[in-house]
Amino acid sequence: MKPKRDLHTPNDVDFLVNTFYERVRSDVMLGPVFNERIQPDAWPVHLERMTQFWSNLLFAIPGYKGSPLLKHIGLPVGAEHFERWLELWESTVNDHFEGDVAMAALTKARNIAEVFQEKLLNNTFQVVPLTDTNHAQRSL
Ligand code: HEM
Numbered sequence: 779m780k781p782k783r784d785l786h787t788p789n790d791v792d793f794l795v796n797t798f799y800e801r802v803r804s805d806v807m808l809g810p811v812f813n814e815r816i817q818p819d820a821w822p823v824h825l826e827r828m829t830q831f832w833s834n835l836l837f838a839i840p841g842y843k844g845s846p847l848l849k850h851i852g853l854p855v856g857a858e859h860f861e862r863w864l865e866l867w868e869s870t871v872n873d874h875f876e877g878d879v880a881m882a883a884l885t886k887a888r889n890i891a892e893v894f895q896e897k898l899l900n901n902t903f904q905v906v907p908l909t910d911t912n913h914a915q916r917s918l
Pocket of ligand 1: 808811812815816824827828831843844845846849850853855859860863886887890891894
């Protein structure tokens with residue numbers, strides 16, 4: 779195995795995202811949920827968006843625009859799916875990277891998963907119409 783290093787560039791993020799979703803798509807629990815929602819020809823777009831999302835979170839590189847929480851409404855998932863998602867994210871990050879940015883990737887994923895679970899599983903999200911004034915505050 780190659781020696782591990784930290785994430786430094788969007789190319790590293792691209793590698794991480796692609797490796798992670800290869801594992802997700804072949805996972806017994808998560809694979810069907812993703813493959814049901816994302817058709818085979820839509821995967822390249824999803825992967826590109828995820829690379830932009832993480833490049834924005836980790837390196838403040840602009841590019842990602844969206845409302846991730848809304849995309850998850852109605853998915854047939856429970857706490858066990860989030861646990862598995864985090865397990866795969868953590869093992870993918872740890873298999874290939876180590877350092878401050880890798881650590882941030884783990885912490886941010888855990889925090890977002892917690893917010894998603896709280897809002898989606900308890901149905902406590904509110905759909906707020908997007909306006910110029912609230913757009914900047916709405917990162918999730
Ligand atoms: C149970 C765990 C999860 C499942 C099953 C899941 C599933 C999905 C699916 C199916 C999509 C595509 C939606 C669509 O395009 O119609 C998606 C998009 C996305 N997911 Fe997740 N997800 C999970 C957890 C997470 C977590 C923890 C994060 C963040 C750390 C995340 C971030 C995103 C983002 C950024 C998008 C793209 C939204 C967009 O198109 O702008 N997901 N997810």
